Amino acid sequence: MTARASDFLIYDKVAGVYRANPEQVVRDDVEKHYWRHVGQTILKDWRLYLMLVPTILVFLFWRYLPMYELLGSFKVDDTVKSVSEQYFKGFSNFKGLLAGSGTYAEYSMNFWRAMRNTFLLSFYGLLFGFPIPIILALFFNEVKSDLTRSALQVCTYLPKFMSTVIMTSLVMMLIKQGSAASETPPGIIAQLLSNIGLISKETAQNGLLNNPSYFRAIYQISGIWETAGYDSIVFFAAIIAISPTSYEAAQIDGANKWAQMRYVVLPSILSTIVIMLITRIGHMLSIGYEKVLLLSEQHPSAWQTAEVISTFSWRIKATSQGLASAAEMMNNVVGMLLVIGANTIARKASDVSLY
Amino acid sequence: MKRKLEISELIFKVISYTLLTVFAICCLYPFLYAISAAISGKHAVEYNEIILFPKDIQFEAFREMFMSNEFWNSYSNTLFLTIYGTVWSLFVAILGGYALSKKRLLFRKFFNFFLVFTMWFSAGIVPQYLNYVATSRVFEGMGITDDKWLVVIAMGMAAMNIILLRNSFEGVPSEIEEAAIVEGASEMQVLSKVFIPMCKSTIATVTLFFAISRWNGYFWARQMISNDYEQPLQVFIRNKLEFYTDSEQLATMTGNYAADSLIFALIVCSIIPILIIYPFIQKYFAKGTNAGGVKE
Numbered sequence: 186m187t188a189r190a191s192d193f194l195i196y197d198k199v200a201g202v203y204r205a206n207p208e209q210v211v212r213d214d215v216e217k218h219y220w221r222h223v224g225q226t227i228l229k230d231w232r233l234y235l236m237l238v239p240t241i242l243v244f245l246f247w248r249y250l251p252m253y254e255l256l257g258s259f260k261v262d263d264t265v266k267s268v269s270e271q272y273f274k275g276f277s278n279f280k281g282l283l284a285g286s287g288t289y290a291e292y293s294m295n296f297w298r299a300m301r302n303t304f305l306l307s308f309y310g311l312l313f314g315f316p317i318p319i320i321l322a323l324f325f326n327e328v329k330s331d332l333t334r335s336a337l338q339v340c341t342y343l344p345k346f347m348s349t350v351i352m353t354s355l356v357m358m359l360i361k362q363g364s365a366a367s368e369t370p371p372g373i374i375a376q377l378l379s380n381i382g383l384i385s386k387e388t389a390q391n392g393l394l395n396n397p398s399y400f401r402a403i404y405q406i407s408g409i410w411e412t413a414g415y416d417s418i419v420f421f422a423a424i425i426a427i428s429p430t431s432y433e434a435a436q437i438d439g440a441n442k443w444a445q446m447r448y449v450v451l452p453s454i455l456s457t458i459v460i461m462l463i464t465r466i467g468h469m470l471s472i473g474y475e476k477v478l479l480l481s482e483q484h485p486s487a488w489q490t491a492e493v494i495s496t497f498s499w500r501i502k503a504t505s506q507g508l509a510s511a512a513e514m515m516n517n518v519v520g521m522l523l524v525i526g527a528n529t530i531a532r533k534a535s536d537v538s539l540y
Numbered sequence: 541m542k543r544k545l546e547i548s549e550l551i552f553k554v555i556s557y558t559l560l561t562v563f564a565i566c567c568l569y570p571f572l573y574a575i576s577a578a579i580s581g582k583h584a585v586e587y588n589e590i591i592l593f594p595k596d597i598q599f600e601a602f603r604e605m606f607m608s609n610e611f612w613n614s615y616s617n618t619l620f621l622t623i624y625g626t627v628w629s630l631f632v633a634i635l636g637g638y639a640l641s642k643k644r645l646l647f648r649k650f651f652n653f654f655l656v657f658t659m660w661f662s663a664g665i666v667p668q669y670l671n672y673v674a675t676s677r678v679f680e681g682m683g684i685t686d687d688k689w690l691v692v693i694a695m696g697m698a699a700m701n702i703i704l705l706r707n708s709f710e711g712v713p714s715e716i717e718e719a720a721i722v723e724g725a726s727e728m729q730v731l732s733k734v735f736i737p738m739c740k741s742t743i744a745t746v747t748l749f750f751a752i753s754r755w756n757g758y759f760w761a762r763q764m765i766s767n768d769y770e771q772p773l774q775v776f777i778r779n780k781l782e783f784y785t786d787s788e789q790l791a792t793m794t795g796n797y798a799a800d801s802l803i804f805a806l807i808v809c810s811i812i813p814i815l816i817i818y819p820f821i822q823k824y825f826a827k828g829t830n831a832g833g834v835k836e
Binding site for chain 2: 236241248252254267268324344348358359373479483506520525
C-alpha cells in the first residue's frame with residue numbers, strides 16, 4: 186500500500202487550512218510510544234513476566250552461555266585463559282581438523298574416524314532400531330487380551346526407565362571377559378553366544394568390548410533392548426485408532442492378513458511412520474555420549490569403532506580445547522541443519538510441523 | 541456372529557504371541573539374572589553355573605552393601621538431588637509453561653523460539669563442561685560452595701517438558717480462566733486453583749520425567765561434584781564396577797560371594813525405587829485429556 190497525502194493531512198474547509206489527520210496522529214503516537222506501551226503492558230501484567238524469569242535465566246546460563254564457549258573454536262588454543270580473554274585466531278582449528286597436516290595430523294585422523302563412527306552408529310540405529318518398534322506395535326495389536334498385553338508391555342517398556350549406568354553395567358557384566366589366571370569363563374551372554382557358535386571361544390574369553398568389530402552390534406542391540414518397547418507406544422496408539430469397521434470391510438471383501446496389513450493398517454499409520462522417521466533423521470548426529478563413554482571408557486582397543494565426535498572432543502579437551510570446541514561445533518551445526526531440514530520436509534509432506 | 545479366523549490370521553497371531561513373549565523375556569532377563577547372581581554363591585557366579593535361578597543362596601553381598609556407609613551416603617545424595625531437582629525443575633517449568641501459554645504475552649514468539657532453539661542446537665559436552673566450571677566459580681563468588689546446588693539448579697531442564705506443559709495449559713478453555721478472574725482470582729490463584737488441577741495428568745507425566753532423569757543422572761554429577769562424599773548412587777555404582785573389573789582388586793576379595801554379586805546387588809538396590817513408581821508411570825502413558833468444564 187502506498188502512502189497518500191490524505192493519510193497525513195486533511196484540508197479543513199471551514200478554516201481553509203491543512204490539518205493533521207487525527208487517525209495518523211494516533212498512529213504516530215502509538216509508534217512514538219511503542220516502548221512505553223510495552224513497558225506499561227509489562228508493568229500491568231508483571232506477575233506473568235516474573236513467572237518467565239526463572240526459565241529465561243536457566244536457559245540463558247546453561248543452554249546459551251555454553252554456545253558462547255563454542256567461540257573458543259575460533260580462538261587461540263590456550264586452556265588457561267577464558268574464551269573472552271583470548272585472541273581471534275580464524276579458522277585454523279577447523280582447517281586442522283578437516284585437512285590435518287603437521288601437528289594436526291593425528292587429531293584430524295581421529296576426527297574423521299569419529300565422524301565416520303557417528304554417522305555409522307546413527308545409520309545402523311535407523312536401519313535396525315527404527316522398524317522394530319513398528320513390528321512390535323503390530324504384534325501388540327494382535328494380543329486381544331488386555332491383561333496379557335499389559336503384562337508384555339510392562340516388560341518391554343521397563344528398560345527405558347533404567348539409567349545409562351545400570352544398562353551399561355548390565356551389558357558389561359553379561360559379556361565381560363574371562364580371566365586366564367583364575368580360569369573363570371566370560372560373562373553369561375558371551376558364553377551363550379560362543380556356545381551356539383556365533384562367536385569364537387577366544388573372542389568371548391578376551392571380552393567382546395575389547396574387540397572393535399563388535400562394538401557397533403553391542404551398541405545397537407543394547408539400544409533395541411533399551412528403547413524398542415517404549416518407542417512402539419506411538420505406533421501402537423496409531424494402530425488402535427483404526428476403526429474396526431475398516432478391518433471388517435476388508436474381511437468381507439476377502440482380504441487375508443497380509444492384504445489387511447497392506448491396505449488397511451499401513452495407510453493408516455503411514456503418517457506416523459513418516460513423522461517418526463523424519464524425527465529420527467533429524468537427531469541422527471546426537472549420539473548419546475554417555476552410553477558410548479560408559480561402554481568404551483575402559484576399553485581403548487574398541488575406540489576404533491566406538492569413538493564418536495562428542496567422546497572424541499571430551500578426550501582431547503584437556504590438551505586442546507580449541508580443537509574440541511571446533512569438532513563439536515561442526516557436529517552440532519550439521520545436526521541442526523538436519524533437524525531443520527527434516528522439519529521442513531515434515532511440514533511439506535504431512536502438514537505436521539514437529540516444532 | 542463370530543467369524544472364524546482365516547489361516548493367515550491364525551499364523552500371524554501365533555507369530556505375534558511367540559515373538560512378543562521372546563522379546564519380553566529378553567528384555568527382562570538381564571534384570572532377573574542380576575537378582576539371581578546377587579544372591580548366589582561365589583563359585584556359581586564365577587563359573588556361570590546360574591542361568592536363571594540362584595544357586596548356593598547367600599545374602600552377604602547385600603549385607604556387605606547395607607553395612608557400608610558409602611552406599612547409604614550415595615543413596616541419600618541421590619535422594620537429595622532427585623527431590624530438590626524435581627521440585628526446582630517443576631517450579632521453573634510450570635511457571636514458564638504457564639506464562640508461555642498466554643496469548644497476551646508480549647514477544648511470545650521470541651520466547652518460544654528461545655526455548656525451541658535449544659532443541660535444535662546444543663553446544664556439546666565440552667563447551668557445556670567449560671560453562672559449568674565457569675558458573676561454579678560464579679556460585680562460589682556468591683558464597684555457595686556446595687556443588688550439589690549447581691547440579692540441582694543447572695541440570696535436567698528439558699525444553700520439551702516446558703513445551704508439553706505449555707500445550708496442556710493452552711488446552712484449558714479461556715472461559716474457565718475468565719470466570720475465575722471475574723470471581724476475583726489473582727494470577728497465582730488462577731494458576732494454582734484452575735490450571736494446575738485441570739492439567740494434572742500432564743503435570744504428573746512431566747514430574748515423572750524430571751524425577752527419573754534426576755534419579756538416573758550420572759555424567760554431569762560426576763563432572764561437577766568435586767567432593768567424592770557427595771556423589772550420587774549412579775556414580776557410586778560405576779566406581780564400584782570400575783574398581784572390581786580390575787583383576788588386582790579382585791584378588792584381594794575375601795568372603796564367599798563374588799565381586800559380581802556385589803555389583804549386581806547394587807544394581808538391584810538402585811532400580812527398586814523405579815520399580816516401585818513404575819506402575820504409576822504406566823497409568824500416565826496414555827495421557828487422558830481433561831473432559832468437562834465449559835461445553836460449547
